[in-house]
Amino acid sequence: xxxxxxxxDDEPHVIxxxxxxxxxxxxxxxxxxxxxxxxxxxxxRRPDVMVSDIQMAGMDGRELCRTVRARYPDDSFPxxxxxSMTASEERAWVRELANVEFxxxxxxxxxxxxxxxxxxxxxxxxxxxxx
Amino acid sequence: MKNNRIGLILVVSSLAVIALVVTLLLQRQxxxxxxxxxxxxxxxxxxxxxxxxxxxxxxxxxxxxxxVLASLLAGRDNPDFAYAAISAEDGRNLxxxxxxxxxxPPAAPLALASFDERSVAAGQNARAIREFRGPLASADGRLxxxxxYFEPHGLLDLKDLPFYALIALAVFLLVPLIYIVIKREMAxxxxxxxxxxxxxxxxxxAQPGTALTRExxxxxxxxxxxxxxxxxxxxxxxxxxxxxxxxIASMASxxxxxxxxxxxxxxxxxLPDGLLVxxxxxxxxxxxxxxEPLLGVPVAEVLSQPSExxxxxxxxxxxxxxxxxxxxxxxxxxxxxxxxxxxxxKRLWATAQALVxxxxxxxxxxxxxxxxREHLARQAGNDFVAHVAHELxxxxxxxxxxxxxxxxxxxxxxxxxxxxxxxxxxxxERMVSLVNNLLNVSKLEMGSMRPERHRVKLDDLLRDAWQxxxxxxxxxxxxxxxQVARDLAAVSVDKDMFRIALNxxxxxxxxxxxxxxxxxxxxxxxxxxxxxxxxxxxxGMTPEDxxxxxxxxxxxxxxxxxxxxxxxxxxxxxxxxxxxxHGRLTIESELGHGSVFSIHLKKxxxxxxxxxxx
Numbered sequence: 001x002x003x004x005x006x007x008x009d010d011e012p013h014v015i016x017x018x019x020x021x022x023x024x025x026x027x028x029x030x031x032x033x034x035x036x037x038x039x040x041x042x043x044x045r046r047p048d049v050m051v052s053d054i055q056m057a058g059m060d061g062r063e064l065c066r067t068v069r070a071r072y073p074d075d076s077f078p079x080x081x082x083x084s085m086t087a088s089e090e091r092a093w094v095r096e097l098a099n100v101e102f103x104x105x106x107x108x109x110x111x112x113x114x115x116x117x118x119x120x121x122x123x124x125x126x127x128x129x130x131x
Numbered sequence: 132m133k134n135n136r137i138g139l140i141l142v143v144s145s146l147a148v149i150a151l152v153v154t155l156l157l158q159r160q161x162x163x164x165x166x167x168x169x170x171x172x173x174x175x176x177x178x179x180x181x182x183x184x185x186x187x188x189x190x191x192x193x194x195x196x197x198x199v200l201a202s203l204l205a206g207r208d209n210p211d212f213a214y215a216a217i218s219a220e221d222g223r224n225l226x227x228x229x230x231x232x233x234x235x236p237p238a239a240p241l242a243l244a245s246f247d248e249r250s251v252a253a254g255q256n257a258r259a260i261r262e263f264r265g266p267l268a269s270a271d272g273r274l275x276x277x278x279x280y281f282e283p284h285g286l287l288d289l290k291d292l293p294f295y296a297l298i299a300l301a302v303f304l305l306v307p308l309i310y311i312v313i314k315r316e317m318a319x320x321x322x323x324x325x326x327x328x329x330x331x332x333x334x335x336x337a338q339p340g341t342a343l344t345r346e347x348x349x350x351x352x353x354x355x356x357x358x359x360x361x362x363x364x365x366x367x368x369x370x371x372x373x374x375x376x377x378x379i380a381s382m383a384s385x386x387x388x389x390x391x392x393x394x395x396x397x398x399x400x401x402l403p404d405g406l407l408v409x410x411x412x413x414x415x416x417x418x419x420x421x422x423e424p425l426l427g428v429p430v431a432e433v434l435s436q437p438s439e440x441x442x443x444x445x446x447x448x449x450x451x452x453x454x455x456x457x458x459x460x461x462x463x464x465x466x467x468x469x470x471x472x473x474x475x476x477k478r479l480w481a482t483a484q485a486l487v488x489x490x491x492x493x494x495x496x497x498x499x500x501x502x503x504r505e506h507l508a509r510q511a512g513n514d515f516v517a518h519v520a521h522e523l524x525x526x527x528x529x530x531x532x533x534x535x536x537x538x539x540x541x542x543x544x545x546x547x548x549x550x551x552x553x554x555x556x557x558x559x560e561r562m563v564s565l566v567n568n569l570l571n572v573s574k575l576e577m578g579s580m581r582p583e584r585h586r587v588k589l590d591d592l593l594r595d596a597w598q599x600x601x602x603x604x605x606x607x608x609x610x611x612x613x614q615v616a617r618d619l620a621a622v623s624v625d626k627d628m629f630r631i632a633l634n635x636x637x638x639x640x641x642x643x644x645x646x647x648x649x650x651x652x653x654x655x656x657x658x659x660x661x662x663x664x665x666x667x668x669x670x671g672m673t674p675e676d677x678x679x680x681x682x683x684x685x686x687x688x689x690x691x692x693x694x695x696x697x698x699x700x701x702x703x704x705x706x707x708x709x710x711x712x713h714g715r716l717t718i719e720s721e722l723g724h725g726s727v728f729s730i731h732l733k734k735x736x737x738x739x740x741x742x743x744x745x
Contacts, residue, residue, distance in 0.1 A: 011525060013554055017532040020547075024540055055521060084524040085517070106528040109535050 002028040003120055004045065008038040008052035008064065021109040035059025039067060049116060050079045062093055069097050078119055082107050137313060141306045149299045164283035169248065171209055172263035172280050176246060180276050184269030187217055189226050204228040213260045213279040220273045241266060241275045251279060258282060320356050327359040405499035411492050413437050413455040425499045427473020443472045447481055454483050454495040468502060478506035518684055522565055522698045526558035568700040571631060575707050582625035582711050586735055589619045589654055589661060596630060597652050600637040609641055610649040620656050620734040624712050632708040635701035636728045640667035656734065664729040672720040680718065681706040
């Protein structure tokens with residue numbers, strides 16, 4: 001079964017490129033323009049991984065992550081947040097949330113694919129350690 | 132010398148006293164003798180007048196001799212007895228007796244039946260005689276009895292000499308006593324005189340310009356003392372006048388100081404910073420009214436209070452505690468930045484400086500400065516850098532992604548290749564536009580962007596801008612129209628700057644439009660101004676967005692999938708440029724129906740023939 005990825009970004013070009021690249025890698029990709037749309041999509045179907053920008057109009061990435069973790073406390077699927085902020089205080093908020101990691105901007109789609117591949121491989125190993 | 136004078140005065144005084152006493156005594160003696168002679172004379176005349184005349188008259192045949200009268204002479208008990216006579220009415224002396232050397236003077240008529248007395252001049256160089264007389268009844272007619280006594284001579288009686296000598300001795304004995312008493316009484320005056328002299332000398336020495344009009348009298352007598360006293364009083368008066376002048380000067384100086392102090396207080400109160408002065412114990416001794424809006428604490432609650440009593444801010448309290456007590460020098464200074472609890476939203480700098488001088492610690496000066504604007508500016512600067520970095524990273528992010536995609540998957544897909552190339556080109560243009568606008572904004576805010584205004588014909592300028600924007604509009608399938616009235620009035624603008632403002636308006640109108648939409652560049656002339664408008668059939672704005680659309684970095688929230696690529700500087704820059712040209716930018720917009728951005732510029736008066744128009 002295809003792993004599902006939810007892309008959240010208000011930059012259509014980013015969504016366009018990542019969707020194309022991830023679909024080529026065999027992922028099932030959904031996208032949203034901001035946090036509210038992402039929550040709507042999530043209500044219909046929980047993704048295996050969420051990739052989100054932080055600075056967005058409407059509900060931003062930070063609020064989206066907090067809402068997701070609060071709304072689905074038993075489902076700590078990984079969230080990758082894309083940021084160009086380098087200051088540590090800008091990144092401190094993720095410590096209070098489980099399984100949230102940063103992706104540096106400018107983002108390389110290849111790096112994202114590598115992170116996802118590693119994650120799903122590790123997850124598969126943990127689920128079936130004798131495989 | 133002084134003593135001799137006093138002695139001489141005393142001797143002369145004593146002699147005068149003696150002379151006075153003797154004179155008085157002699158007068159008394161003379162009066163007593165006169166009274167005695169009178170009583171005796173009148174008594175004798177009265178007693179003899181009572182006798183029959185025949186007893187008193189001489190016996191017949193012995194004219195001029197009377198036994199009774201003779202007995203008066205023989206038995207006289209008064210040495211001043213001169214004569215006794217019985218005279219007839221015609222002045223003849225019927226009987227007379229006289230002391231040796233005395234001459235019986237002629238008789239004078241006597242009033243009827245009366246006793247009287249008179250002075251009789253007994254001749255030149257003779258003693259005056261007091262005569263007592265009275266009527267003597269007889270058969271021979273009217274007779275009068277006369278008895279004369281020498282007037283008392285008033286000379287010193289030798290027998291009284293011891294008495295007078297005794298008085299003189301007593302007076303003389305009083306002289307040394309008085310002298311001693313005077314000396315004793317004069318001693319304090321002498322001491323006072325010496326002191327006055329010393330004071331005078333000291334004042335004269337201290338004030339060489341003050342001339343002594345007279346030399347001190349060396350004899351140190353009372354006049355000398357009075358003189359010294361007068362001079363001392365002169366000096367004292369002069370000194371009092373000096374002190375009064377000093378007092379007036381001091382008062383004037385005091386008022387000047389008070390004026391200066393009040394002025395300084397007014398200056399300190401006018402300072403935009405709040406000032407606090409604390410004594411070494413940490414109590415506030417001075418505070419300006421500015422501390423209330425800065426700290427939220429009234430001055431009255433601060434004065435004469437330690438910091439614990441009024442200061443609610445732990446950072447400030449900790450700093451004030453460090454400056455309390457000894458061990459501080461003039462270099463002791465500390466600055467903190469904090470948000471005062473009493474005034475939310477305020478940011479303050481507090482600088483404490485030890486007040487030290489001449490080995491004395493006077494306390495601490497605390498200057499409170501409102502750093503809110505600086506803090507916000509710093510924050511805005513940080514935000515600006517973060518924003519610009521984000522604005523630059525966003526197109527770079529897209530360019531990088533499309534680059535990777537082109538390399539990995541798009542190389543064999545012509546449609547993807549075209550898409551990637553177009554996106555990369557758009558993002559590069561976006562970055563170039565951002566960088567150009569950033570540079571222009573920077574120049575604008577630094578004040579280095581000064582319009583060089585010239586008289587410009589708008590037709591050409593607008594037509595150029597329209598031509599440049601046409602290709603961008605056509606690429607997005609947007610119609611770009613030009614509606615410019617003929618013979619528009621000239622305006623005074625900086626062509627290069629004005630072109631930036633116009634291009635930003637046209638770019639926005641194209642960017643925030645729909646495919647198949649339209650943009651119209653118009654210009655028309657009003658009574659006093661020229662209006663250049665850019666009308667679009669784009670997405671429009673809400674009234675809230677329209678109010679803020681010319682703010683720096685403000686971006687209208689976009690809806691739908693299309694990315695417009697705005698960076699929030701274009702309209703800000705256009706508005707600033709229009710304002711630099713003393714014009715105004717107005718915006719009409721309706722969400723979903725497009726917007727109209729209008730630049731209003733003042734018309735220039737028509738040029739005389741030959742004027743240059745660019």
